[in-house]
Amino acid sequence: MRKLDPVKHEEKRRDILEAAGRCFVRKGFRGTTVSDICSEAKISAGHLYHYFPSKEAIISAIAEARLEQANERFSRTTEEHNALGAILSEIDWTNSMSGASGLVARFEILAEAGRNPAMAEILQKHNRGMCRLLGGLLRKGQACGQIDPELDPELVANVLLSVLDGFKTVSIRDPETDLKKSFHLLKVLITRFLAPPSATPDT
Amino acid sequence: MRKLDPVKHEEKRRDILEAAGRCFVRKGFRGTTVSDICSEAKISAGHLYHYFPSKEAIISAIAEARLEQANERFSRTTEEHNALGAILSEIDWTNSMSGASGLVARFEILAEAGRNPAMAEILQKHNRGMCRLLGGLLRKGQACGQIDPELDPELVANVLLSVLDGFKTVSIRDPETDLKKSFHLLKVLITRFLAPPSATPDT
Amino acid sequence: MRKLDPVKHEEKRRDILEAAGRCFVRKGFRGTTVSDICSEAKISAGHLYHYFPSKEAIISAIAEARLEQANERFSRTTEEHNALGAILSEIDWTNSMSGASGLVARFEILAEAGRNPAMAEILQKHNRGMCRLLGGLLRKGQACGQIDPELDPELVANVLLSVLDGFKTVSIRDPETDLKKSFHLLKVLITRFLAPPSATPDT
Amino acid sequence: MRKLDPVKHEEKRRDILEAAGRCFVRKGFRGTTVSDICSEAKISAGHLYHYFPSKEAIISAIAEARLEQANERFSRTTEEHNALGAILSEIDWTNSMSGASGLVARFEILAEAGRNPAMAEILQKHNRGMCRLLGGLLRKGQACGQIDPELDPELVANVLLSVLDGFKTVSIRDPETDLKKSFHLLKVLITRFLAPPSATPDT
């Protein structure tokens, strides 16, 4: 007779997902146990299975959620920026997140996608979305002469997003990296790359 | 009388490491069991412990070996190329490795390094080495006017290596990517980035 | 004000018991979960405990109910048949139930009774009832010369009921058995067994 | 290099199977836990899996072994008895086994076979074997006039074996049954059933 379900249920699901997210950052997908997640979410061992059918499902859900969030943020960003601005804003946001929190999950997802087809599909789906957004911006930039018209927007989008992910490794490779400086350098890199050949890009 | 040890021993160690490498590509560090490795290396379960004290040690050794190999290859490359050539050659080599084989391990290492200090240290040590090599080339390029002298060689090296790693995700993100085209695009990206401002880079 | 209870309650109890019965046939006593039963009975997980204190109680109740039904049916049968007729009618009924539905539960009960004293007692109680019924018929048959008077009615009843249960395994042992033929054979078997020695039984 | 395996291994396998057998008698297939078996076999929790891939496999192996033993014993029996003698000897053996030990497993197997196709197949395979043996004896009996030639040997074999299984329930149904008397009664039953119509069967 009581019908508080749908809301509470979804809320709890989110709680668990967040708890799982924190665990995954600390120990990785495979290093995290279901027990870890239950402790973190303050629920009992078996109760997790009222919300998710398996650990695998939680991993998928986390990946999906993380990528979804990224897409949404990027979608908002693209509404008020041009291509270059959107990319830079994205990097800026990445850098602002102190610590590995969000970043590590990224590599976990990439590593997993390299051998788990289900994960690969999730990743690809979201990547297509982001490429479309960025590709559109690039085309606009080309239309108004800000961007080299010779570049293939779709390809550039894919490559730039890859490069962005790569950039996230900078502080793992060398923790003493000056993030401000390297951010500026990446900005130069992208600016010079996209600029129409005739233009004389600055440093 | 038993005096063939040191050589044979080292040989076997390498065998095991290679077997482990193949397993890790297929199932990841955590998804691979010691049993998997022993089967692949065609040795018995316990015998592996004559060569490595723990699974963790194998993971470290693999990471070390992989990065060592990369460094050596890059070291050789740098002897006969300028900065741009070395980077392009590196990308070329990456692309030539069909399949995820070498690449996946890379993200595994990065994800692991993000939360495991021991792995982080290994990664950082080798990254320093590669940065030094690439940094030296960049400086030479600057000296002879091929590369923008305003760029900080060390920082550029670190960023470029990161970008390179990112580029490896291209085909995971979108398996239908035309690798040749995207390789060419990356070449353009790097060329334009490094070129002295006055120069008119090609497409 | 709430006064429809006793009737409704008993009704629901029976519903649940029937649902449980269907589950037990499919998965056995131990293979069936309380959840299975609740789903089948279309009630919620915890609500079942308003009707039964435990799963064990449901198992007992089912066994009791099944045996009770069998007794009642046999009781009705005995009113209008002689011994041989009653037995044959019983076998006929068994055969008419296509599928394992009722039969499987029988072996489940026997196996359980072999190790669970509570179940054993239930089984024995009902067996005594059926033996009394069948024993009475046999005695009548002896009185009117249809049945060998040398046979001990109680013992014969118990053995015949056992044989009947055994006969139920025929189609499990060999699913291609011709039930009609084997039914006829059993009829011959019982007829010859019970017939007074002088009589010349037919085939 | 050591090669004590094949023998020791098979021996241990048998040990475990015997331990499992004892557990199954006490608690049934589903009521027995892997832990129970390991304790009974005095091995550690996980070690069982060096010998059997799953609990299911143990259940199958037990069923197979039990039925195999029964077949072998019956095979030996048939070499020195005629049909009636073989059956009686079989019943005798059954009765001699005090307690439910062997019997319970029988109903467990039958109940399981009623819903588990794998178990059903095992049961059917062995039943075919026993039917062939018994069928052969029956035919011989018919040839020398001891057995009613009108009876279909295969069908009779299957029905008799079923009846035999049913007879095993006698002491579960009524623990106070006089086994000697009921054994004698069954002997009468089978004798009269098989005897050629003209013959005057004894009591």
Place this chain on the structure above:
DNA sequence: CATGAATGAGCTTTCATTCAT
């Protein structure tokens, strides 16, 4: 050197049962 039997902690998952609503 080499084997594989053996261990035992711990993993994911299930399930009978309770209880707040």
Place this chain on the structure above:
DNA sequence: CATGAATGAAAGCTCATTCAT
């Protein structure tokens, strides 16, 4: 009455590691 969230013990099974041979 009725729900389903919640519990926690225990299930089947895996796995890194040790050790007698």
